[in-house]
Amino acid sequence: MKKCLLLLFCWAAAGVVAQNKQLLYGVDDLPQSLLLNPGASYNFDTYFGIPLVSGFSVSGGSKGVSAWDIFQVGGDINGRINNAVRRLDNKDVFTANQQLEILSFGWLGRDKESFYSGGMYQETDVLLYFPKDIAVLAYDGNAPYINRPFQFSDISVTAELLSVYHFGINKKLSRKLRLGARAKLYMSMANVNSTGNEGFFRTRDTPEGPNFYTHEIVGANVEANTSGLAGIIDDDGDISSITKNAILSPNIGLGIDIGGTYNFSDQLSVSASLLDIGFISHTRDVRTYGLSGSYELDGLELEFPALLAGESTTDYWDEFIDEVEEQLPYKDGQEESYTTWRPVKFNGGFNYGFREDIDGGCNCTDKSGRRFTSNVGLHINAIKRPKSVFTAATIYYDRAWNSFLRTKITYTANAFSQKNIGLLFSTKIKNFNFYLAADNLLEYTDVSKARELSLQMGMQVVINPK
């Protein structure tokens, strides 16, 4: 247990834009680009994924601290943890995301201007803000921090395991404009959600008060919801209910992706998409834990009843417990329905193609113009998270070397990292496509010190336009 907590702690830190798939965005040879922008340009007639291996991505990271920072051999681990607790703040975040395509397919419509795609994928998405105030309170106690409020809002965590059925349409509206939309049906397998917490705990110095301090909980509104976890909570770790929910879950949601591409000219285009505009309604196998209200405690006041005069004794402890329960009502596993919103993602791209045309100068599928062997551009990614919006900007150089190999190199910067270099290569042998992409290549020199990594790979059958 301790190891698990510490490993989690190691990841707890800042500013990672997990799910930013800048290496795949806009690569028109890869069907996965349609999952990032349903209105993207594409260069295939038909595709179908090889079940379970057509697409896999995993990403996660931290900035403030790495596994090596805590678990390096020698020295004092408690000192290193102490340093990390001081260094991290409540905006530092641990994030991990994993997607596995179970089924994927797509085909060009008879009108040659519409492309239909669909499938099913499984996703795990975890986001945990470093609970700075709670960690400091646990590590140091309240004694060094008299009069300092410890904010409950620092507790912010979401974890979702779900499967997603999706179907999208990509439609060319004119020579310049292409739009797309994708409908999604979410099947939540398991969910933990505790966000939007409020209130604080404080020990206040009271020189004019009846005792040394007033211990106070002010405006508490702390709640954690779970769904799909009854088997684990109630039945000692039975996870069978989670796996059953993968195909058909009682906790379902709806969502939509929208996107488009506008070609200013054959060489210049802009694109944008909004993904996962949707929600999941959790109504079955749900549990709610929480605490709300305000309470002040000066200690237990003794009244010294005049027993000889017939006054009765007072049960101060029971009175105290009753007061706490009345003023700080708590929920201990009540079955309450709740709704979670999917993290909305924005992608925006600006692409400029140059050098000689691929395929003799004609993009025969979408007829939107010529295709070039080289592309440079800018990609912006943003993800809405409980406390903030994570943003990242990428510049890239994308090169099709020949009919079977394409590479893309990216440099990505966000508020927390300015040395993220990524590389994609996609190879095609006859109709069989394989791609491999990795971020933060500089971090691979020593994985134990890595604070952010992501990897995407997959293989599928892609039939190109003749």
Add this chain to the structure above:
Amino acid sequence: MYIRLKYACGFLLACLLASCSSELDFDQADEVVLTPKVDANLVFFTLGTETFLDETIPDTTVVVRDTTRLEFLDDSFVRDNIKEIELTFQVDNTFLQSFTNKSVFLNANGVEQYVLEFSVESSPDGTTARTTVVEMLDENEIEAIRNSTQLANELMLNTNGSFIDGMISLQSKALYSLEIGDL
């Protein structure tokens, strides 16, 4: 061109396949210890002259006593992790007489486990006289506190038969130093 291509692919594969990791020692997790210091109020009271006028048993000494349960002391988490306890009492007295304060920690059966007794200064002229007592407990005394679930506070007013008038208030707190190694 193909040389550059070869380098690009080779670089990615080299990064992924030949990446290395410094040696890590996850067994150090067993050495992790949290050492919070928790400062918490205990009991308090303010008593006026009337409290001592009601109690008329001895001629020259008035004794008042009250007891409360402190069940958190019996909590297994507290029992297992307390390493140090520092008790602080502060008494403000405007009586012209001195007091003796006795704070007694009792187990569930009412048997004394630990007693802290101290004198409270008398006021020279009706103004507030403050007495502060800070007591750092030794290992045996901490063990006695671990066995306690109640706190009784006893005040003895030494009247010497003279007129009494004033106010006495007591504040108390405990500073617990914990050592939490079993997360």
